[in-house]
Amino acid sequence: MKIVIITDAWKPQVNGVVNSLSKIAEGLTQKGHNVEIIGPNQFKTIACPTYPSIRLALFSKKKLKKLLFKIKPESIHIATEGPLGLAGRKICIQNKWRFTTSYHTRFPEYIKARIPIPLWLTYKFLKNFHSAAHKTLVPTISIKKMLESRGFKNIDIWSRGVDQNIFKPVKKKEESSYTKPVMVYVGRVSVEKNIEDFLKININGSKIIIGDGPDLRKLKHKYKNVIFLGEKFGKELANIVASSDVFVFPSLTDTFGIVLIEALACGIPVAAYPVSGPIDIIENGVNGSLNRDLETAIKDALKISKEECIKKAKQYTWQSSTNQFESSLTPIKIL
Structure with missing residues (x-):
């Protein structure tokens, strides 16, 4: 399957969203899918206010539409609710394409920590954004319940994994100069x-x-x-x-x-x-x-x-995470 993932969070950013999408793209490719990531690095960008290391795509809809028609995806996943996500959502709706979304960040709480915007207002925006999706993927049961209590629909669980070839106990802890604990x-x-x-x-x-x-x-x-x-x-x-x-x-x-x-x-x-x-x-x-x-x-x-x-x-593997993501995907057109 030819899969496009549209995301406002992509390399060189360093965060959980980028890590998750990188691992999922790798896992889907290993399973024989053709995965294209469309991120801010393919557009003109500006620095995010209060967070200059994050770049936001400017006037992305026209170029994004060209990219999508060139790629001809069979399935589209919109990973973020930023400028690229909004443009991708609009293009999908205009062309009557089905798509899935994911909820990675408690965006309303993040914004409120920086700007005094009421939570109900940002949750209203997010509810509207995800309402057009065939499915919205969330990482945990508690987040699923929280969003459902706010009126979100069609929510599925997409958990995460850990690379246990890298993250593992040390055989013997070396003497450290740091005071314990x-x-x-x-x-x-x-x-x-x-x-x-x-x-x-x-x-x-x-x-x-x-x-x-x-x-x-x-x-x-x-x-x-x-x-x-x-x-x-x-x-x-x-x-x-x-x-x-x-x-x-x-x-x-x-x-x-x-x-x-x-x-x-x-x-x-x-x-x-x-x-x-x-x-x-x-x-x-x-x-x-x-x-x-x-x-x-x-x-x-x-x-x-x-x-x-x-x-x-050991309960958390990227293979299991990839399988959950794959099973949630939907064809952009109903045959």
């Missing part, structure tokens, strides 16, 4: 990730932040006792995570959190708030700790067995 966060360094809830905790040990983002400079200046390592990838990232004692996930707005299952695959327990994403992955007291007091969650997570963490991570 070592607490690590991996992800975007930005306001919507709620990192300061972790950084401001007065707790013994070493706090390590891995990632980049618009708040990096400010937080480095404010928290002198925190170790900021910048972006890390692949085996280097996995080794740092696997050498830590607890993975801290302070976000209140993620829909899944691939970094959670990557940490579990390394045998590292997770400390998080009991919110969407963590509540779907973490079994409290088994492979991590969920608590409205993050400091308590960290202390409790340090007591968790790494074997249970690894066991849980």
